[in-house]
Amino acid sequence: MSDNAAIRTENLNLFYTGGHASQALKDINIAFPANRLTTIIGPSGCGKSSLLKSLNRLHDIHQNTRIEGEVYLGGEPVYQSRRPVPDIRSRIGYVSQKPTALPMSIYRNVAYGPRIHRSLGKAELDDLVETYLRKVNLWNEVKDRLHSPAAQLSVGQIQRLSLARSLAVEPEVLLCDEVTSALDPISAQKVEETLLQLKEDYTIIMVTHLMHQVERLADHVVFVYLGEVVEAGEARTLLNHPGKEATRRFVSGHAMPDVALRATA
C-alpha cells in the first residue's frame, strides 16, 4: 500500500506548547493511497484536524506548535526540505471547515493561486477559471457574474469556490477539513457530489464526523482517537469488521470514554 502512497507520515508527533501544553498527535505512521478518498474519522478534539493540517505544514503559521517526525509527499520530505514552504504547500490543497472567500471577485478567487505560481495569459486564465468552476459544478451558477465579489455568494457556493480555488493550483493531494459541516443539507450534498467526481483524479484526504458521509464517499478510512491512529484500512472492511474495540464502538455510534476530558480545538 505504501508503494502507491501519495502522502505518508513517519513517526509524526505534534505538540502544542505555551500555556496549555499538550501532545496532539502521537507517533502517527500512516500512508494515504493515491487517487483514493481517505476519510479521517474520530471523536471531536482527538486530533483529526491537527493531523490534516500537519500534512501541509499549516501548523507552521501558528506560534506555540512543534512538530517531530516527517511527512513524505510522493517520497519527498515535507518538513526536512530545502524547498521553500509555500512551494510545498502549493502541491497540497486545503479546504477549511468554514467556507472562505478571498476578498476579491469570483474570477480572481480561482485565478489568484495559478497567477502566482505560473505565468499565464488572459485567455489561458479564462480557460482555467472556467475549467475549475465546472469541475466543482459552480460554473453555471456564476458564469454571468464572474467579476462580482465572491463574498456575495451563498456559503455552499463559497465552499465549492474554495474547492475550485485549491484545485486551480493543481495540487497532488487535496485536504478537506469537515468541508460540509457549515452547510445546509442541500449545499452539503452538492459538495459531496463534487467530491465524488473529484476522487477519480485526485488523492483526497477528508476529515469528517459524519458516518453517513464516510459510507457514501470513503475508499479508505483512518480512525484517530486521543491523538493516535487506532486503525486504518479499506472503508468497507473497517466499517463492517473493525479490528479494535474502540473502532467498533465509534463506528456503531457508542459514546467514547475520555473524550469530554480532552476537548480541544
Add this chain to the structure above:
Amino acid sequence: MNRYTKQTLVESLIRLSMALVVGVLALIIGMTLYKGGLVLWNQPEVVITAPGPMYLLGGSGGFLHAILGSFAIVLPATLIATLLALAVAMYLQTDYCSERFARAVNLLLYVLWGTPAIVYGVFVLTLLIVMEARASLLAALVAVTLLQFPIIARFMDEALRSVAANLKESGYSLGLTRLETMKITLKAALPGLTAGVIMGFARGLGDGAAVLFTAGGGINMPNELDDSATTLPILIFQQASSPYPSVRDDAFAAAFVLMMLVLGLIVVSKLIANHFSRYTQDH
C-alpha cells in the same frame, strides 16, 4: 424592588443620560454652526482670503492661511503616520511576532494614545530648543505625526486581527508567501484600516495642543517647511482669546470650517468602507 419597576427605573436613567449627552452635543454643534454660519453667510470670502497684516487685531482679511496650514501639516503627517502604523500593525500579527511581544507593544501604543497631545508638543519643542531651531511647519508636522501614530497603529492592528484566521489559512495553503498572504489580509481589513487613517487624520486636524508650541502661529501663508505656520485649532485659540468682538466671531467661522472638514472626512471614510465591505464575508 419589583423587576418591572427596576427596569423602568434603569431605563429612565439611560434615557436621561442619553438626552443630556445629545443635548450638550446639539448645543455645541448648533451654536458653532449658527454663529459660524452667520459670519460665513455675511462674509464668505474669509475662507479664501489671506489675512491682512493686522488680522488678529480686528484688521482686514480672512483665515486662508490657517486652512492651508492645517492641510500642509496634517496631510503629510497622516501619510507618514499611516506608513509607520501599517508597518507596525503588520508586524504585530501572529505571522510575524509572538503574542507576548504584540501584547507588550499594544500596551505601549495604548499609553501613547492616552498621552495628552500637549506632551508631544512639548517633546518637539524640547527638540527644537536643543537644535536651536524655530517653531515651524516641519516641527508641527513631526508633533502631529507622533500624535497620530499610536491611534492609527491601534486601529490597524485591531482591523488586521479581526480578519478571520481561516482566510489566512486559505492563503497559505494556496502556496502564498507570508507577504502575499498579508496582502490578502490587508485587503480584507481595508474598511477597518481606512477607519484608522481617517480617525488619525481627524484627530490631527482637530488637535491644538500638539501644534500650539511647535507650529509658530504666525499669520503668514505657509510657504517653506521651516516657516512659521498656523492651523485651524491654533487660529481658533488666538481668535477666541482676542479682545475684539469681530475677531471672536471669526473663531466660530473657523470652528464651522473645521467641523465641516472633519464631518466630510468621516463621510468619505464611511463611503470607502462601504465600497470595500462588499468584498468581506459576513457569513
